[in-house]
Amino acid sequence: MTVGTIPTTTTVAEAGTWRGEKAVTAAFILTGLGALLIGALLGPFQALNYGGINLYDDVLPFLRSYYQGLTLHGVLNVLVFTTFFNAGVLLYFPARELNVRMNLPFVWSSYAVMLAGLLMAGTAIVANTSTVLYTFYPPLSGHWAFYTGLALVVVGSLMGAVEVLRLRTAWRRANPGKVTPLVTYMSSVTMLMWMLATVGIVVEVVVFLIPWSAGWISGVDPQLARTLFWYTGHPIVYFWLLPAYISWYAFIPKQAGGELVSDSLTRLAFLMFLMFSTPVGFHHQFADPGIPVAWKLVHSLLTMFVGIPSMITAFTIAASMEVGGRRAGGTGVLGWIRKLPWRNPSFTAQVLAMFSFIFGGAGGIINASFTLDLLVHNTTWIPGHFHLTVGTATTLTFFGMTFWWVPHLTKRALYSSRLALWSAWTWFVGMMLFGLGMHWQGLYAVPRRAHISNLPEQLQGIYADAAVPQFLTAVSGIILLAAVIMYFTVLFGTLFGKRLEDADVPAIPFSEAREIRASGVVQMMDRLGAWFVLAAFLVALAYLPTLISMFTNQIALPGLRLW
Amino acid sequence: MDHATHERIAKWERRWLAASGLMSLTFVILIAYTLATEGGEIVQAAGRTDPATLTTSALFAQPGVRALGPNEYQVSLIGQAFTWVPNTVVVPVGALVRFYFTSRDVIHGYQVERTSINLEVIPGEVATLHYTFDEPGTYRVSCNQYCGSLHHEMVGWVEVVSATEFARRQSAQAAPAAVDGESVFASNCASCHQANGEGIAGAFPPVAGHLPDLVRADRAYPVKLVLNGLQGAITVDGVGYNGQMPAWSHLSDDELAAVLNYAVTAWDDPEALPADFVPYTADEIAAERQTPSSAAEMLALRGELELP
Numbered sequence: 001m002t003v004g005t006i007p008t009t010t011t012v013a014e015a016g017t018w019r020g021e022k023a024v025t026a027a028f029i030l031t032g033l034g035a036l037l038i039g040a041l042l043g044p045f046q047a048l049n050y051g052g053i054n055l056y057d058d059v060l061p062f063l064r065s066y067y068q069g070l071t072l073h074g075v076l077n078v079l080v081f082t083t084f085f086n087a088g089v090l091l092y093f094p095a096r097e098l099n100v101r102m103n104l105p106f107v108w109s110s111y112a113v114m115l116a117g118l119l120m121a122g123t124a125i126v127a128n129t130s131t132v133l134y135t136f137y138p139p140l141s142g143h144w145a146f147y148t149g150l151a152l153v154v155v156g157s158l159m160g161a162v163e164v165l166r167l168r169t170a171w172r173r174a175n176p177g178k179v180t181p182l183v184t185y186m187s188s189v190t191m192l193m194w195m196l197a198t199v200g201i202v203v204e205v206v207v208f209l210i211p212w213s214a215g216w217i218s219g220v221d222p223q224l225a226r227t228l229f230w231y232t233g234h235p236i237v238y239f240w241l242l243p244a245y246i247s248w249y250a251f252i253p254k255q256a257g258g259e260l261v262s263d264s265l266t267r268l269a270f271l272m273f274l275m276f277s278t279p280v281g282f283h284h285q286f287a288d289p290g291i292p293v294a295w296k297l298v299h300s301l302l303t304m305f306v307g308i309p310s311m312i313t314a315f316t317i318a319a320s321m322e323v324g325g326r327r328a329g330g331t332g333v334l335g336w337i338r339k340l341p342w343r344n345p346s347f348t349a350q351v352l353a354m355f356s357f358i359f360g361g362a363g364g365i366i367n368a369s370f371t372l373d374l375l376v377h378n379t380t381w382i383p384g385h386f387h388l389t390v391g392t393a394t395t396l397t398f399f400g401m402t403f404w405w406v407p408h409l410t411k412r413a414l415y416s417s418r419l420a421l422w423s424a425w426t427w428f429v430g431m432m433l434f435g436l437g438m439h440w441q442g443l444y445a446v447p448r449r450a451h452i453s454n455l456p457e458q459l460q461g462i463y464a465d466a467a468v469p470q471f472l473t474a475v476s477g478i479i480l481l482a483a484v485i486m487y488f489t490v491l492f493g494t495l496f497g498k499r500l501e502d503a504d505v506p507a508i509p510f511s512e513a514r515e516i517r518a519s520g521v522v523q524m525m526d527r528l529g530a531w532f533v534l535a536a537f538l539v540a541l542a543y544l545p546t547l548i549s550m551f552t553n554q555i556a557l558p559g560l561r562l563w
Numbered sequence: 564m565d566h567a568t569h570e571r572i573a574k575w576e577r578r579w580l581a582a583s584g585l586m587s588l589t590f591v592i593l594i595a596y597t598l599a600t601e602g603g604e605i606v607q608a609a610g611r612t613d614p615a616t617l618t619t620s621a622l623f624a625q626p627g628v629r630a631l632g633p634n635e636y637q638v639s640l641i642g643q644a645f646t647w648v649p650n651t652v653v654v655p656v657g658a659l660v661r662f663y664f665t666s667r668d669v670i671h672g673y674q675v676e677r678t679s680i681n682l683e684v685i686p687g688e689v690a691t692l693h694y695t696f697d698e699p700g701t702y703r704v705s706c707n708q709y710c711g712s713l714h715h716e717m718v719g720w721v722e723v724v725s726a727t728e729f730a731r732r733q734s735a736q737a738a739p740a741a742v743d744g745e746s747v748f749a750s751n752c753a754s755c756h757q758a759n760g761e762g763i764a765g766a767f768p769p770v771a772g773h774l775p776d777l778v779r780a781d782r783a784y785p786v787k788l789v790l791n792g793l794q795g796a797i798t799v800d801g802v803g804y805n806g807q808m809p810a811w812s813h814l815s816d817d818e819l820a821a822v823l824n825y826a827v828t829a830w831d832d833p834e835a836l837p838a839d840f841v842p843y844t845a846d847e848i849a850a851e852r853q854t855p856s857s858a859a860e861m862l863a864l865r866g867e868l869e870l871p
Contacts, residue, residue: 065712128765133709139686140669140711141805222670222685259564261572287672287682289608289664289690293598300594304587311583319572323564369590371597374604374679378672378707445676447707450715459718462703514564555613555687558794560669561805562644562711563766 018096020104025092026409027111029402032084033491035118036395039076040484042069044477047434050380050441051474052463054453064128066451067563071125074134075150078390080118082240083153085398087114087160089243090191093250094164094184096508098171103163110159117152120145131563133449135229136209138220141559144213151205154198161191179526182263182513183250189270190242192532193235196539197278200231212559219556223290227550230281231543238277238306240390242270244397247350248317251401254511255347256340258324262316263513267525269309269316275535276306279542283368287377295546296370302542303368310361317354320511345417349400349424353393356431360388363439380473381442383449384435392431399424399487404506406491411500415493423486430479437473441466606682609691614667617641618791618812618855622663622689626813628652631661639663642671642684643809644711645754647704647719654721655729656699664690667792668807672708675721683708696723711806712766713754742817744825751811752822760830766806768799771830778827779837780868785827786843786851787861789819794858797865812852816845 045055049066056066063069087110095102123145124130130142168180168188180188204225211217253260260266282299285291325336341347363385366372376382403420407413414420444466446452452463463470525531598605617623626639626648636658641648643666654660664673666686674681677698682690696702706717724732749758752770756762760771777785792810796803811819820843827836856864 067709067712067714131712135709137670137708140709221687223688226670226683226685261564261569262576265576285683287606289606289682289685289688290611293605293607297595297598301591304591307587308580308583311586312580315576315579319576323568365590369594370605371594371601371679374681377681378674378683445674445703445705445707447672447674447705447715449709450705450707452715454715456716459716462718514569553611555611557614557686559805560794560807561766562669562807 021092021095021102022409024102024104024107024111025088026406028084028088028091029405029409030495031111031115031118032081032088033402033488035076035080035084037484037488039073039081040480042073043077043484044481046070046073047477047480048474049451049453050438050446051470051477052453053474054451056451056454065131065563066454067133067449068125068128068131070449071131071133072122075121075125078240078386079134079150079153082390082394083157084114084118086190086239086243087111087157089246089401090164090187091160091167093246093508094167094187097181097183097510098167100167100170103166106159107163110156110163112156113159114153114156117149117154117156119149120152121149124149128563135233137229138209138212138222138225139557139560141213141561144210147205147209147213151202151210154202154205158195158198161195164188164191179519179522180528182260182266183246183510185267185526186242186246186249186270188528189274190239190246192528193242193274193277193535194239196274196532196535197232197235197239200228200281201233201236204228204232217556219558221550221554221556223288224547224550224554226285226288227281227291227547230284231278232281233284234281235277237386237390238273240394242273244350244353244394245269245313247397247401248313248354250511251509252317252347252350252511253320253324254509255344255350256321256324257327258320258322258511260316260511260513261319261323264522264525265312265316266513267522269312271525271531272309272312273306274531275538276302276309278535278539280306280368281543282546283370283373286370286373290550291546295542298542300368300370304365307361307365310357314354314358321351343417343421345414345420345424346400346403348421349403349427350397352424352428353396353400356388356396356428356435357393359432359435360385360393363388376442378448379442380438380446380448384438384440384442387431387438388435392428392435396424396427396431399427402491404509406494407500408506408508410495411502411505412494412496413498413500413504415490415497419486419493420490423483423490426479426483426486430476430483433472433479434476437469437471437476440469441473444469446470601679604679604692604694606690606692609663609689611687612665612689614665614686615794615857615859617665617667618810623665624812628654635659635661637661637663640673640684641665641667641813642673642706642710642717643667644669644807645706645713645717646751647673647706647717648813649719650750651720651722653729653732654696654723655726656696656723657726659693659695661693662691667809669710670708671706671710671717674705674707676703676705678702681707696721699723699725712763716754742815742821744821744823745829747814747818747822748825748829751814752826760826764802765804768797768802768804770826773799774827775831775835776870777868778840779835780870782837783851784864784868785823786819786848787856787864789814789823790848790851791856791861792858793861793865795862797862807858810858812855816848816852819843819848820845 124143130146132140132142164187168184208220212220249266280299280303282296283303286296322336325339328339330336330339446463446466622639626641628638631637638652664684666684671684673684680694702721704719755767756770762769789811793808796805824842
């Protein structure tokens with residue numbers, strides 16, 4: 001009982017249509033990738049730092065310090081690249097799936113707001129006024145333009161959320177009684193989660209940090225600000241991850257020659273992310289004195305439930321690929337794996353991304369385990385972890401998507417399928433090695449975000465016991481630099497390369513989906529308004545007691561500039 | 564996909580989900596168990612304190628190690644850019660050690676290698692945890708929260724020694740050694756103001772070329788400055804600074820007098836000082852210590868100085 005909820009587009013119809021949508025989508029994802037290019041080129045210098053090699057002062061004289069470079073790296077990669085790319089994913093595919101046109105002037109204005117924010121925050125960082133890293137904990141105080149710029153990026157992305165929900169509503173009006181098609185469902189749930197999740201950072205930045213850095217209020221309570229930051233800081237990682245999941249669920253089964261084995265389980269996984277990704281932020285604050293231990297425990301336990309939708313995803317995607325591998329003639333327990341389209345760079349990049357996420361997810365469970373976290377909190381283990389998750393699972397999936405999506409959007413042929421494949425493998429190998437080196441160093445209590453290759457003489461050698469993993473980390477930096485060069489050669493080669501004939505423009509590889517659960521369950525899951533209210537209620541329960549006591553008992557401190 | 568395949572997938576899917584649920588539950592039980600059995604090492608709040616009032620706080624006015632009872636010690640520690648006060652903590656092996664932490668400026672992180680002592684040291688918060696070191700040795704302490712441009716140099720130590728060695732060191736401490744201003748400067752001031760006294764433009768103001776001006780304007784001001792610290796925007800030689808000078812009241816009168824006498828002449832022509840300048844004395848510091856000023860009052864005081 002295959003349900004053909006997903007329309008198939010023909011290549012002939014593809015070429016000349018949806019021009020406006022393609023242009024704005026290309027603007028979003030290419031701006032994001034541009035930010036990534038700058039951020040990722042700084043990355044190898046950080047990796048070399050953790051190998052004990054300081055090239056910052058010699059090679060990057062335009063940067064005032066390691067920490068200024070690290071601020072750029074973090075902000076551009078995890079705040080700018082992801083938010084722009086996500087806007088492209090979450091707006092474009094629902095519009096195409098539903099066959100509903102975007103409100104283009106509105107979408108372009110959301111792009112303009114985000115771009116203005118990027119330029120403001122970027123200028124503030126480059127001018128060395130805001131060397132506060134991407135977590136910007138007060139009382140370290142950046143320039144007001146830095147905070148305002150970040151706020152604009154978030155506001156622009158929330159405008160995108162409004163547009164995604166409008167697309168869904170327009171479709172439902174025209175199709176009363178029908179269940180939301182799958183890609184739109186996944187995108188809408190992601191945006192609802194983002195709307196709920198951004199409350200914390202919006203309050204932190206708009207109510208406190210902007211007025212404080214502009215001199216309108218004299219102080220900010222650091223513990224309260226940290227708590228508001230991590231209210232958003234955990235669900236934001238799912239905002240980075242879910243667009244990758246959308247590609248895995250919606251496109252990978254088709255690219256593997258199979259079909260999505262369960263439509264309803266896919267919906268359940270996303271709904272669980274809406275429910276459980278926000279009321280868990282204290283697991284980033286196990287080491288904070290100002291949060292009661294009982295509430296930390298509650299958040300730790302709730303975090304364990306966020307593991308379940310990812311376990312569902314692992315099963316569903318693997319089974320969907322296995323269907324494809326067996327259709328291609330694969331037999332035996334593992335024989336189907338060899339029959340998968342490994343020469344397709346888009347497919348391979350994303351499967352490597354999934355593989356890295358096994359380690360990223362397992363590390364995440366360790367970080368979320370209250371008592372284990374104390375051994376690794378704020379060590380290099382943590383950047384080791386999130387370079388496997390956002391740095392590989394998400395980023396490598398986005399790379400894989402661009403191998404068909406950029407040709408689709410721009411009518412240009414993929415520059416070199418072989419180099420694309422090489423870039424994916426190199427990124428994967430580099431990041432796995434980086435992850436190994438950084439996790440391992442963390443076990444020796446080497447601190448994260450520290451310029452340890454530039455220690456004064458009396459402190460030389462204090463991290464010598466971590467020499468082996470430091471060597472691995474340095475090597476990974478070189479490998480990743482090669483991967484960055486290869487990937488962006490493919491990207492620019494495509495953008496400025498050969499025009500495609502209309503008939504050769506790749507179509508969107510929407511997969512067919514299979515229904516396992518009764519349709520009543522699916523209809524119940526489709527009542528997104530009610531689920532959103534329930535999720536908000538759960539968040540209020542998990543956060544309000546602590547937040548109220550923090551708001552009513554603030555120690556407001558003035559800002560400091562220590563760089 | 565045929566019906567049988569479909570059913571087989573659904574069967575395995577149910578097993579997989581059950582296994583996932585069971586795994587999560589196991590983790591939950593393990594977390595709860597370890598928390599119940601090792602709860603003492605989990606950081607907790609011990610009240611709140613405004614960083615501006617640390618010089619008069621019962622816990623933090625004189626940070627360091629003190630005995631609470633037989634084989635039980637209290638260690639109060641302040642994090643400040645870019646050092647721990649005290650930077651080296653000496654405790655006896657096997658003793659119950661009750662740590663108290665706070666920060667004088669921005670957020671720092673205190674992690675002791677090879678232990679589960681790992682916490683955010685947040686201004687405004689007093690954090691506490693207790694720990695017993697079972698192995699003697701020197702443990703490295705790294706600041707693991709970014710706190711400014713010399714964050715990586717913020718490294719301290721915990722020395723865990725035998726009970727007899729601990730007693731020996733305490734009696735040695737009671738007899739004060741001669742104080743050398745240059746070494747006091749090197750271990751407390753140089754990380755920000757640099758060994759050459761020139762500071763870092765825009766981040767940490769210079770001492771060289773500036774301190775004699777301060778002495779000429781008001782001889783007592785530098786004494787108040789090292790005792791009380793300073794917070795807020797200032798300008799030196801046309802360059803703006805908006806950082807924080809910590810209070811150094813935990814240093815002894817002898818040490819503060821020595822470091823001031825070192826710093827006024829180390830880089831500048833003695834001619835820059837008033838003709839009738841005599842070196843600072845410990846008594847002068849002790850007298851000034853009786854009337855503490857808040858960091859904000861210090862900023863106002865600086866505004867009243869007549870500087871070139």
